[in-house]
Amino acid sequence: MPRLPHRGAGLLALLLIAAIFGAAPAHAQDDVTLATLRVQIWPEYDQPSALVIVDGRTTENVATPIDLRIPLPPGVTLHAVAYPDSATGNLLNAQYEASEDGVTLTSPNGQFLLEYYDGSLAFDGNTRRYTLAFEVPYDVEQFVWEVQQPAGASGLTLDTGATVQRTTGAMGLLVQRVVVGAASAGETVTISFSYTKPDRTLSIDRLNPGGDVSSPQVEGSGQPTVLMVALLAGGLALVGAGVYWYVEQTRRPQRRRPGGRARPASGRKKNAAPGGRRFCTSCGEAARPGDKFCRNCGKRL
Ligand SMILES: [Zn+2]
Numbered sequence: 001m002p003r004l005p006h007r008g009a010g011l012l013a014l015l016l017i018a019a020i021f022g023a024a025p026a027h028a029q030d031d032v033t034l035a036t037l038r039v040q041i042w043p044e045y046d047q048p049s050a051l052v053i054v055d056g057r058t059t060e061n062v063a064t065p066i067d068l069r070i071p072l073p074p075g076v077t078l079h080a081v082a083y084p085d086s087a088t089g090n091l092l093n094a095q096y097e098a099s100e101d102g103v104t105l106t107s108p109n110g111q112f113l114l115e116y117y118d119g120s121l122a123f124d125g126n127t128r129r130y131t132l133a134f135e136v137p138y139d140v141e142q143f144v145w146e147v148q149q150p151a152g153a154s155g156l157t158l159d160t161g162a163t164v165q166r167t168t169g170a171m172g173l174l175v176q177r178v179v180v181g182a183a184s185a186g187e188t189v190t191i192s193f194s195y196t197k198p199d200r201t202l203s204i205d206r207l208n209p210g211g212d213v214s215s216p217q218v219e220g221s222g223q224p225t226v227l228m229v230a231l232l233a234g235g236l237a238l239v240g241a242g243v244y245w246y247v248e249q250t251r252r253p254q255r256r257r258p259g260g261r262a263r264p265a266s267g268r269k270k271n272a273a274p275g276g277r278r279f280c281t282s283c284g285e286a287a288r289p290g291d292k293f294c295r296n297c298g299k300r301l
Pocket of ligand 1: 283294295296297298299
């Protein structure tokens with residue numbers, strides 16, 4: 001019995017030491033600011049659910065590599081965790097740890113991209129509705145969210161009081177964009193929209209009925225349109241410049257996406273053959289289990 005106070009004090013000391021040393025990295029994380037953060041929602045793209053693509057980059061003064069924690073809404077299926085290679089823009093698999101409510105990824109260059117599917121896209125006859133309570137992970141200088149209207153759908157309506165920019169995405173689909181601007185860590189941004197679609201054909205099947213897609217190196221014609229719309233919509237010159245800057249920052253991974261995303265719908269099934277090793281269809285590099293992008297060239301597997 002006389003030992004207990006002593007052991008208690010020792011434990012307290014250990015806890016204090018742990019707190020002191022544990023606090024240093026946590027505090028560094030708190031100082032992170034994202035220069036850009038974008039949430040793209042692609043409903044009924046290659047799954048009968050909402051594909052959510054979150055990408056962004058830290059401000060220049062943030063030391064890299066850096067661990068970034070991105071919250072996940074409940075019940076979603078994580079699909080890919082990646083970062084664009086600084087030199088090539090190709091998406092490469094990032095190291096990460098996922099828990100039920102978030103992903104902690106290591107970004108070598110402060111840039112990141114993650115994708116998840118949210119099955120809470122509501123089908124009500126021909127009407128679809130979706131709401132995402134997006135938790136802003138860090139202070140953000142330029143926060144943007146976008147919704148891509150599926151092929152064969154109409155009447156996309158964003159539930160927002162903010163100005164909605166209409167543009168054409170790289171796949172020729174209507175994209176509606178809200179430029180939120182600055183946002184604070186911990187803030188919840190409600191992203192909500194509806195549209196009408198008379199069937200359940202996925203965009204990827206409607207756009208590529210034969211399943212063959214162009215090489216990811218082929219640059220789509222969508223990007224100039226984005227730029228033009230950004231400039232036209234920008235009698236608000238600041239907003240236009242901000243969006244243009246943002247597009248320029250992310251254009252490389254964005255451009256390869258149409259080809260990059262298009263193949264998995266068929267390729268995933270083929271590659272998933274039991275016992276078969278997977279190889280990059282572009283460069284032949286062997287893929288490891290769980291890889292979503294080629295470790296060599298960044299092509300989507
Ligand atoms: Zn490859």
